[in-house]
Amino acid sequence: MRVLQQKGSALRLIAVIAFCLFAREAPSQTSRTIKLVVPFAPGGGADILARLLADQIGRMNGPTIVVENRPGAGTVIATDAVARAAPDGNTVLIVGNSFVINPNLKKLNYDPLSFAPVCHLTRSPNVVAVHADSPYRTLADLLAAARAKAGELTMAYNGPATSQHIGFEKLRLAANVNVIQVPFPGGSPSVNALLGQHVTSLFVNYPSVAEQAKAGRVRVLAIASRARVETLPEIPTIVEAGYPDYEEEVWFGLVAPANTPKETVAQLAKWFGAAVRAPEVKPKLAIQGLDAVGTCGPAFGDYLRRQYAEYGRVIRAANIKAE
Numbered sequence: 001m002r003v004l005q006q007k008g009s010a011l012r013l014i015a016v017i018a019f020c021l022f023a024r025e026a027p028s029q030t031s032r033t034i035k036l037v038v039p040f041a042p043g044g045g046a047d048i049l050a051r052l053l054a055d056q057i058g059r060m061n062g063p064t065i066v067v068e069n070r071p072g073a074g075t076v077i078a079t080d081a082v083a084r085a086a087p088d089g090n091t092v093l094i095v096g097n098s099f100v101i102n103p104n105l106k107k108l109n110y111d112p113l114s115f116a117p118v119c120h121l122t123r124s125p126n127v128v129a130v131h132a133d134s135p136y137r138t139l140a141d142l143l144a145a146a147r148a149k150a151g152e153l154t155m156a157y158n159g160p161a162t163s164q165h166i167g168f169e170k171l172r173l174a175a176n177v178n179v180i181q182v183p184f185p186g187g188s189p190s191v192n193a194l195l196g197q198h199v200t201s202l203f204v205n206y207p208s209v210a211e212q213a214k215a216g217r218v219r220v221l222a223i224a225s226r227a228r229v230e231t232l233p234e235i236p237t238i239v240e241a242g243y244p245d246y247e248e249e250v251w252f253g254l255v256a257p258a259n260t261p262k263e264t265v266a267q268l269a270k271w272f273g274a275a276v277r278a279p280e281v282k283p284k285l286a287i288q289g290l291d292a293v294g295t296c297g298p299a300f301g302d303y304l305r306r307q308y309a310e311y312g313r314v315i316r317a318a319n320i321k322a323e
């Protein structure tokens with residue numbers, strides 16, 4: 001009987017020790033600090049996204065996320081720094097279209113496809129728009145006029161080598177039209193040019209023109225996303241206009257340095273994927289014109305490879321050069 005009591009006491013002691021060890025170990029998984037590098041200046045879409053996710057992960061009892069802005073050289077400075085960071089999961093990088101555009105334009109010290117893909121976080125539609133007084137009611141109307149008046153119609157975009165610039169070139173090549181390109185230093189100047197009717201049309205990220213479209217000053221003809229978007233269900237896609245392979249949208253994702261262990265990447269994906277898909281985050285993203293994606297792991301790696309290859313194809317075909 002005494003032996004049984006001793007065994008029972010020993011088992012209880014082991015259970016208590018195990019519980020204490022687990023209690024000590026569990027917080028250590030989330031007490032770490034992760035540096036989230038944003039390759040843009042504070043206040044932009046990527047910066048706001050990073051801070052929303054950092055706050056949400058904190059609310060979910062995840063690790064502390066410290067946002068660090070490192071703008072410069074078209075995102076190259078921050079990307080190069082993260083490429084050289086230790087592959088321990090403590091440094092990650094917000095990336096966008098430029099992540100796979102820049103290496104197609106110039107030789108860099110890093111390979112974008114060598115990074116560990118964590119999550120495809122958000123997307124935002126580009127659109128083709130005209131002035132409200134324009135005679136063109138559909139994208140087909142605009143492209144037909146471009147063929148009939150070769151070299152007369154104009155299309156503005158913010159560039160160079162942006163998603164909008166490449167989207168314009170991709171459309172011009174797909175439709176085989178001669179449209180004069182009119183680059184501007186940003187979305188707002190290009191929208192103002194359309195409002196002043198200095199240009200025929202505009203290829204722009206929808207948030208830049210949303211208020212003007214809602215006010216009836218601008219007519220959106222088509223969305224450059226592959227499928228219609230929830231917030232603009234009445235606007236057809238360029239795919240629907242007869243260009244089945246067309247897609248060009250603004251996106252943000254998350255990557256870690258090359259050789260980051262798979263289990264570490266999986267844990268990062270769990271935190272960031274859950275944060276971007278959280279119901280309370282969705283309306284905050286919508287204010288910025290962003291839609292949550294939340295596709296993580298190898299699927300995001302496949303997306304990056306497709307984007308890299310497609311940008312390379314268009315850049316070569318349109319003879320786009322680095323500036």
